[in-house]
Amino acid sequence: VQKHVEATTDVTSVFVDGRIFSFELSRETFEGVDYRRSLSTEDKWRPCRLSTEEEVAISDYMKEVGLKFGRFDFLRGNDGNLNFLEVNPNGQWA
Numbered sequence: 001v002q003k004h005v006e007a008t009t010d011v012t013s014v015f016v017d018g019r020i021f022s023f024e025l026s027r028e029t030f031e032g033v034d035y036r037r038s039l040s041t042e043d044k045w046r047p048c049r050l051s052t053e054e055e056v057a058i059s060d061y062m063k064e065v066g067l068k069f070g071r072f073d074f075l076r077g078n079d080g081n082l083n084f085l086e087v088n089p090n091g092q093w094a
Helices: 052-065
Strands: 007-016 019-026 046-048 069-077 082-088
Touching: 007 052, 019 052
Parallel strands: none
Antiparallel strands: 007 019, 007 069, 019 046, 069 082
């Protein structure tokens, strides 16, 4: 099921053997379908903290699917909630 999400930030989290590292990118300058076309040199991924509930959900998911590594992509909606987009279980994007 797909739906349009009004979002304030992109959030990415990398899960490595039980540890979670998260970063966010403002969508203020976002235009079009691909955010990479809208980025300026001032746009930077900044470290961010997820809520305990969000980190537990990521950890539970990884335990359920049996993965030790995964790169998650989310949108943080205008309502403050994370909207799951995908998890990449390999390290090709570093």
